[in-house]
Amino acid sequence: MAVTGFFTDSTLCIGCKACEVACKEWNDVPDDGFRWSGLSYDNTLALGHSTWRHVKFVEHDASIGSGGNAPDLMTWQFSSDVCKHCENAGCLEACPTGSIVRTEFGSVYVQPDICNGCGYCVVTCPFGVIDRRPDDGRAFKCTFCYDRQKVGLEPACAKACPTGSILFGDLDALEKAADHRIAQLHAAGMADATIYNPKSSSVGGTHAFFLVRGDPKTYNLPPDPVVPTTLLKPGWNAVAVGAAAMAIGSLLAFALCGRPSPAASRHPLPQAGEGLSRERPKGRVRGA
Amino acid sequence: MITESRLEELRRNAVPIKPDGGYYGMPLLKEPVWTWEVPAYFFVGGAAGAAAVVGAAAQVAGADRDLVSDARWIAGAGALLSGPLLVADLGRPERFLNMLRVFKVKSPMSVGAWTLTAFGTFASAALFADEMRKRTRLPVELIGDASAILSAATGLVMATYTGVLIGATAIPVWSQHVSLLPIHFGASALASAVSMLELAGHNEQALNVLGLAAAALETYFGYRIETDRAEASDPLRRGATGITTRIGGFFSGPLPLLLRMARFRKAAAASSLLGSLITRMAWVEAGKASSRDLRVPLALDGRHASGPRDQIGE
Numbered sequence: 001m002a003v004t005g006f007f008t009d010s011t012l013c014i015g016c017k018a019c020e021v022a023c024k025e026w027n028d029v030p031d032d033g034f035r036w037s038g039l040s041y042d043n044t045l046a047l048g049h050s051t052w053r054h055v056k057f058v059e060h061d062a063s064i065g066s067g068g069n070a071p072d073l074m075t076w077q078f079s080s081d082v083c084k085h086c087e088n089a090g091c092l093e094a095c096p097t098g099s100i101v102r103t104e105f106g107s108v109y110v111q112p113d114i115c116n117g118c119g120y121c122v123v124t125c126p127f128g129v130i131d132r133r134p135d136d137g138r139a140f141k142c143t144f145c146y147d148r149q150k151v152g153l154e155p156a157c158a159k160a161c162p163t164g165s166i167l168f169g170d171l172d173a174l175e176k177a178a179d180h181r182i183a184q185l186h187a188a189g190m191a192d193a194t195i196y197n198p199k200s201s202s203v204g205g206t207h208a209f210f211l212v213r214g215d216p217k218t219y220n221l222p223p224d225p226v227v228p229t230t231l232l233k234p235g236w237n238a239v240a241v242g243a244a245a246m247a248i249g250s251l252l253a254f255a256l257c258g259r260p261s262p263a264a265s266r267h268p269l270p271q272a273g274e275g276l277s278r279e280r281p282k283g284r285v286r287g288a
Numbered sequence: 289m290i291t292e293s294r295l296e297e298l299r300r301n302a303v304p305i306k307p308d309g310g311y312y313g314m315p316l317l318k319e320p321v322w323t324w325e326v327p328a329y330f331f332v333g334g335a336a337g338a339a340a341v342v343g344a345a346a347q348v349a350g351a352d353r354d355l356v357s358d359a360r361w362i363a364g365a366g367a368l369l370s371g372p373l374l375v376a377d378l379g380r381p382e383r384f385l386n387m388l389r390v391f392k393v394k395s396p397m398s399v400g401a402w403t404l405t406a407f408g409t410f411a412s413a414a415l416f417a418d419e420m421r422k423r424t425r426l427p428v429e430l431i432g433d434a435s436a437i438l439s440a441a442t443g444l445v446m447a448t449y450t451g452v453l454i455g456a457t458a459i460p461v462w463s464q465h466v467s468l469l470p471i472h473f474g475a476s477a478l479a480s481a482v483s484m485l486e487l488a489g490h491n492e493q494a495l496n497v498l499g500l501a502a503a504a505l506e507t508y509f510g511y512r513i514e515t516d517r518a519e520a521s522d523p524l525r526r527g528a529t530g531i532t533t534r535i536g537g538f539f540s541g542p543l544p545l546l547l548r549m550a551r552f553r554k555a556a557a558a559s560s561l562l563g564s565l566i567t568r569m570a571w572v573e574a575g576k577a578s579s580r581d582l583r584v585p586l587a588l589d590g591r592h593a594s595g596p597r598d599q600i601g602e
């Protein structure tokens with residue numbers, strides 16, 4: 001089975017949130033509150049256990065030639081965010097139950113019948129995507145519509161996208177399409193258009209990648225995401241050092257300090273200031 | 289689900305879109321969902337593991353048999369308490385056995401679950417054999433002693449692996465200290481095991497020496513944290529989590545060190561126990577504060593990222 005991917009082109013996004021709605025409907029994702037954030041038209045704010053597609057509204061001071069309705073007022077860009085389905089996925093590596101697996105489509109999938117809600121994936125995702133749903137207890141994130149892909153359908157968000165901003169297909173073909181698109185945009189004068197796909201980081205690239213204008217940091221896309229498995233080596237080395245020190249130290253302490261007099265043990269400790277061991281019989285000092 | 293108070297906090301800390309403020313200053317990482325049971329387990333499991341090590345060392349060196357017995361009690365009881373603490377923190381506690389569904393060497397939590405299983409088996413076998421030895425004439429001493437050695441071997445991992453568990457994550461303040469945490473937690477665990485034995489009435493000089501060494505190490509780690517200027521370490525020095533970290537450090541390091549030098553062993557032991565527990569709580573809380581800090585994951589220049597910085601330690 002071919003490895004599939006998402007190519008989300010923010011220059012085509014109109015911020016309609018059809019992807020968010022389609023995702024919710026198809027996957028039966030519960031609501032996560034009807035509240036006004038006051039931050040542009042974004043009331044969802046971030047991906048989470050109950051938001052698997054999230055449209056960001058990047059609204060900032062006017063900059064000539066960069067999107068927006070009224071160039072003299074402000075610049076407005078939209079980008080639909082989603083689980084990145086990392087090549088080296090922190091959540092998948094860390095999952096202790098084997099609930100999180102790599103599917104035949106190359107995507108990262110949480111098996112809801114296995115997950116026991118330990119929460120370790122939450123702290124090992126360098127993109128802050130996966131989260132535990134409090135009223136359910138299990139961790140949730142984008143499934144890449146595994147059920148739809150199984151029967152040859154495209155994911156609900158891509159199907160619903162009215163502008164072709166969310167493209168779904170063979171990952172290699174999408175990467176070629178993205179290269180073509182970025183060349184087209186640069187030729188048209190959009191020099192600030194970049195592709196976000198952290199291939200040179202330890203994540204090793206993502207199966208859902210993005211084309212954004214401006215600095216990817218303004219979309220909360222980390223410049224150098226680190227897959228936590230790279231930290232295992234220094235961590236376990238420190239365990240070896242600590243364990244060796246504790247073992248040798250404990251043995252030495254008991255071997256060198258000798259046996260206490262049989263009477264000494266199991267008796268109440270001397271009061272503060274009194275001599276405490278055979279080695280220091282004259283240790284009696286003035287009490288506190 | 290975002291609570292009203294959390295939304296209010298996000299609104300309050302929102303910043304205009306600029307490359308040095310991320311996306312309205314919204315946190316990039318998710319906050320750890322762990323509640324008090326997890327740091328409590330770090331404390332209990334660590335103390336139990338270290339107690340098994342101390343007990344086995346005393347056993348091998350031919351020290352007082354009562355000390356060996358009490359060490360086995362701490363190890364066994366701690367192992368028994370660890371399981372429920374971890375199960376209680378699961379989102380789906382009834383599925384706790386799924387932890388033993390696979391073994392994944394790349395998952396510190398999987399390695400930890402299996403280590404706890406092995407440790408619990410050996411520590412309770414050692415304890416059971418010891419009680420049998422006292423009450424019956426059954427020839428269980430060899431089995432008990434062998435189990436105790438195995439519980440010490442797994443206990444070494446119990447006392448230290450929790451440092452890798454939180455160190456090998458995306459949370460900046462934890463991952464920054466991945467090489468320090470296992471030794472730091474190990475020293476803390478050793479101090480608590482020794483302290484429990486001392487409070488149980490044992491006054492072997494070896495325990496005092498180990499307590500001194502652990503307190504000296506904890507003092508050094510406190511100094512390292514205090515002088516660490518890295519942005520990722522801010523939650524250990526600023527805000528509420530900074531205060532908790534310092535309190536934990538004071539009760540783990542300098543205070544018991546001085547008390548031991550002044551020969552107030554029981555007071556030192558009580559201080560170490562308290563310090564060890566507070567230290568684990570402080571590290572988990574610091575991780576929560578750290579998850580809200582945009583500067584490390586977005587590689588921002590901290591001087592301009594006013595929004596995220598204000599959130600540290602809240």
